[in-house]
Amino acid sequence: MVVGEIAEQVDLLVVGGGPGGYVAALRAAELGREVVVVERHGAEGLGGCCLHVGCVPSKALIELAHAVDGLGRMRDAGLEADGARANLATWQVHKQRLVAELAAGVASLFKRAGVRTIRGELRFNKPDRAAVLLPDGNAQFLEFKQAILATGSRPSVLPGLAPDGERILDSTGALALDAVPRSVAVVGAGYIGLELGMALRKLGASVTVVEATDRILPTVDAALTRPVRKALDAHGIELRLGALALGVDGPDLVIREGDAEARVPAERTIVAVGRRPNTDELGLAQLGVAVDEAGLIPVDERRLANERIAAIGDVVAGPALAHKASAEGRVAAEALCGLPVAFEPEAIPAIVFTDPEVASVGLTEAQAREAGLDVAVAQAPLSVLARAATMGARDGFTKLVVDRAADRVVGVHIVGPHASELIAEGALAVEMMASPDDLAGTIHPHPTLSEGLHEAALHLPAVAPA
Numbered sequence: 001m002v003v004g005e006i007a008e009q010v011d012l013l014v015v016g017g018g019p020g021g022y023v024a025a026l027r028a029a030e031l032g033r034e035v036v037v038v039e040r041h042g043a044e045g046l047g048g049c050c051l052h053v054g055c056v057p058s059k060a061l062i063e064l065a066h067a068v069d070g071l072g073r074m075r076d077a078g079l080e081a082d083g084a085r086a087n088l089a090t091w092q093v094h095k096q097r098l099v100a101e102l103a104a105g106v107a108s109l110f111k112r113a114g115v116r117t118i119r120g121e122l123r124f125n126k127p128d129r130a131a132v133l134l135p136d137g138n139a140q141f142l143e144f145k146q147a148i149l150a151t152g153s154r155p156s157v158l159p160g161l162a163p164d165g166e167r168i169l170d171s172t173g174a175l176a177l178d179a180v181p182r183s184v185a186v187v188g189a190g191y192i193g194l195e196l197g198m199a200l201r202k203l204g205a206s207v208t209v210v211e212a213t214d215r216i217l218p219t220v221d222a223a224l225t226r227p228v229r230k231a232l233d234a235h236g237i238e239l240r241l242g243a244l245a246l247g248v249d250g251p252d253l254v255i256r257e258g259d260a261e262a263r264v265p266a267e268r269t270i271v272a273v274g275r276r277p278n279t280d281e282l283g284l285a286q287l288g289v290a291v292d293e294a295g296l297i298p299v300d301e302r303r304l305a306n307e308r309i310a311a312i313g314d315v316v317a318g319p320a321l322a323h324k325a326s327a328e329g330r331v332a333a334e335a336l337c338g339l340p341v342a343f344e345p346e347a348i349p350a351i352v353f354t355d356p357e358v359a360s361v362g363l364t365e366a367q368a369r370e371a372g373l374d375v376a377v378a379q380a381p382l383s384v385l386a387r388a389a390t391m392g393a394r395d396g397f398t399k400l401v402v403d404r405a406a407d408r409v410v411g412v413h414i415v416g417p418h419a420s421e422l423i424a425e426g427a428l429a430v431e432m433m434a435s436p437d438d439l440a441g442t443i444h445p446h447p448t449l450s451e452g453l454h455e456a457a458l459h460l461p462a463v464a465p466a
């Protein structure tokens with residue numbers, strides 16, 4: 001290791017070891033490049049936000065909550081398991097173990113591929129140089145040929161509600177809880193807020209969700225959110241829509257509804273109001289790389305900000321999702337290796353892991369109509385599926401959006417149990433430009449939830465002969 005003013009020569013530098021950065025690094029190494037990844041949290045931090053404080057821990061918490069809640073759900077089916085409780089302190093140990101195992105998996109892939117990780121905070125100080133602040137306070141200087149920026153994002157902070165690790169938490173703090181609070185106020189009814197709120201409610205907290213707009217999941221097609229809204233009511237989660245969170249006072253969160261102030265009981269307040277890209281402290285101006293007003297880095301279809309610098313994941317436009325970051329990572333690595341590639345997916349699936357789950361890929365009916373397509377839709381309710389009945393699941397549906405003129409599936413939307421797993425078939429259909437007949441003619445196994453998509457395709461209104 002070179003410490004001091006002399007810069008170490010680096011072939012391809014990747015900044016950030018999240019699902020964007022580590023996938024890019026592995027692909028570039030596969031293509032013969034010498035890759036160095038600088039990650040603030042070192043090899044233990046590989047996997048980034050998604051593995052350590054995002055996708056993985058949140059889904060682990062949801063699994064626990066679902067297991068506890070599922071016991072009650074099966075009471076009518078004969079299950080006697082009263083008094084089951086979750087111990088969040090034990091869960092924390094379990095979560096740390098599984099996160100560490102998965103991070104070690106990425107580290108071993110790096111080892112095999114010859115990718116080196118440097119632990120430290122990177123900042124660019126010249127068009128081809130960066131300084132890495134090491135944990136011991138020293139700086140290590142790197143001179144690189146090309147770089148991929150994959151520094152991800154961090155939670156947005158609301159005025160008056162800056163996280164303090166105690167009363168006011170962001171999603172990271174919420175996932176570090178080692179006991180279920182008596183009362184929780186969740187600020188923000190987006191996917192992160194609702195996933196956390198619902199899980200904590202199932203684990204025994206009383207939960208109020210405070211949302212500034214007049215609906216939950218503002219970025220999701222309204223029709224898809226109705227079964228979720230019903231489930232929130234059934235679980236006794238209080239929704240305060242059109243309400244602004246102002247700050248905590250004593251045991252409460254203070255909110256404003258219209259002209260009136262109100263109080264919501266909140267031993268803990270979880271603020272989940274979006275995320276900001278980590279682009280402000282990177283010294284991007286030194287690279288000649290600009291950001292837009294949202295702090296995002298403009299890139300071309302190869303994910304290049306200029307001929308030597310690529311940017312991927314949460315620091316560029318598009319859905320802030322792990323699988324999108326990874327897909328961009330492959331493209332960016334290949335582009336910097338001179339391959340003719342472009343990031344042009346037909347659609348990127350998006351999931352809300354509430355109960356029921358909401359999963360979408362491609363155009364919604366409204367978007368397809370706005371685009372002027374000759375739209376046909378078909379919907380299969382969960383109630384027609386025998387498998388759903390065995391699970392006690394009734395609220396949900398599969399919706400297919402078709403462009404009749406092109407005879408193409410352009411959107412698939414699923415609300416119900418395991419929608420997160422089922423949507424991959426929809427993603428394949430949209431990406432492969434499948435026709436509704438392709439889906440209808442594919443034999444789906446019985447009894448499964450996958451029959452929802454088959455049913456929807458079978459019941460699509462007949463295409464008028466040309």
Ligand SMILES: Cc1cc2nc3c(=O)[nH]c(=O)nc-3n(C[C@H](O)[C@H](O)[C@H](O)COP(=O)(O)OP(=O)(O)OC[C@H]3O[C@@H](n4cnc5c(N)ncnc54)[C@H](O)[C@@H]3O)c2cc1C
Pocket residue numbers: 015016017018019020021038039040041045047048049050051053054055056058120121122123150151152153171172192278281282312313314315320321322323324325353
């Ligand atoms: C609670 C929660 C739940 C989520 N659930 C899902 C989900 O279910 N599915 C899904 O697809 N997405 C989910 N996401 C979003 C997902 O985590 C992100 O979209 C994804 O992690 C982005 O990947 P990335 O590689 O761009 O950045 P990140 O994963 O954020 O990784 C960036 C890395 O860069 C490092 N870094 C930053 N700046 C520097 C620097 N200057 N020097 C060195 N290192 C630096 C950071 O330490 C970090 O490890 C969730 C997010 C949250 C918060």
